[in-house]
Amino acid sequence: MSIAFVLACAMVLDAALGEPDWLWSRVRHPAVIMGKAVATLDKTLNHDRYRRLKGVGALILLIGLAGLLGWALAQLGPVAEGVICAILMAQNSLVSHVRAVGNGLQQSVEAGRAKVAMIVSRDTTNMTEAQIARSAIESAAENLSDGVIAPAFWFLIGGLPGLLIYKIVNTADSMIGYRTEKHRAFGWASARFDDLLNLIPARLTCLMIIALSGQWSRWSEIIADARRHISPNAGWPEAAMARALNIALAGPRSYDGQLRDLAWVNGNAEREIGAEEIFRACTILWRVWGLALGLLSVWVGITLNF
Template sequence: MYFDIALIAYITDRIFGEFTFIRHPVVLMGDFITAFEKRFYRDTIVRGFWLVFWLLAAVLALVTPISLIGNPWILGIIASTGIAGKMLYTSVSNVLNDPQSIRYLVSRDTENLSESDINKAAIETYAENLSDGVIAPLFYLLVFGLVGLFLYKAINTLDSMVGYRNDKYEKFGKASARLDDVLNYIPSRITAVLIVTLFGKLGKLRQTWRYGALHESPNAGYPIAAMAFSLDLSLGGVTSYFGKMKEKPYFGKGRREISDGDVRRALALQWKLDTLVIIVLAAGVIV
């Protein structure tokens, strides 16, 4: 296991966040996806499969030689670009000062959201992206090294760009969406366990599992339900996407009116998570 590289990557991300002087690897992946789609798009499963194949082949060809570098510091700094912990925390925190910035974080319609709805969206995206942006990348880095990390990021980026169930991407994005579901199965559940544990609500784990399974995504509901039960809130509910109201289940049994203070309580998880992750990774390095 790559404890040393993971430790350096996690700490580097927490201190420096995104390196703005370079073109981010995820942006480069997005450029590849956009270019492929413009030239080869056809709403078929086969064409979507080839998009996945060629992006993963390109990532593998580029990252494998880099992964052979023997210096864990260099590898750790490179790997930090695949972890989005500081950016996630900062982005959700900014919603408290600029509620309209929520439109940059979620895919739901944001024009007519109430203050409570904005706060709910902030907490939901924080919980869900703790899995996608922090725990999952760290998991694949720790188990499979730099190659595993960036292959995961490629699939996650594919899902975020084409993995939608709509007229354009129903078939073209199916391979991307299914692969993302598979890769996030374990990390999403690890994230849920971490949330209830760090909030001292381990007794809510069974309810978290039951409510998490209500989400249409096989993974997203678990960290959201974990956050809801940890904060004694009800998240989810009817939400507008692309001008259409969507009936979503509620996650949790608590209060439905969400305040700024609830967002701050959710964000208070970060220092506990940082402490736990650094201790576990450091112990792995020492052992």
């Protein structure tokens, strides 16, 4: 059984079932376990001298354990591999969380703020309707890459060890990869390695959004916006998503009470957006998922013919 076929099955399983509450209310989700591992190392090592060196050591330890665990789980066979891969992908849950923001906005701005606060780290207390919508769509674009395309890519490259290594690095980056006084040194290695692992998937995600929306003529604009973005990777799918929807994304936002004057993405497009644009972004998420599954199916077909 080819790894592409296993991945295709995992993508369908994730899309169909998502993250059922009946299961994860009884057992710990692997993402929770990974988070606890990162938090333990942060608490144990992130103090006193040599924080950057200790952060490198922590990352090496996490990668080693994830790779070893992935190898061990792979010995259980392709069915187990497919199930674990499905658990670690996030298409269904991503769309559900983003759509929930749109549903909230249709009720009230306050409901939209409550929903978007569940998926972004920026300040949400005083967000306008447009800011809420932009935040949700930016999260959709970035997490399409981080939570769907990148896991699929690294599973194809390295099987379960590759997938688990990617997920633990991505988890570490989301927890300690910040340029704050506490984590600037300790989280440096995790942040940089996460940038490296997402370099290709982010650009693949961008290309798929462009292919589906027919925005090839604006490729130079997309590149320019991506290079101005605060993230070396997130700007690529965001720039493509902004043009697919003909809206402006990014721009100034507040973190921990401090306003940051960040560059706009597709800044000359429509800025006053709302629930409708969020729902259109969700449609694009499913179309990209369908394109990825279609490409995998072609790969499987070619493999079977040989």
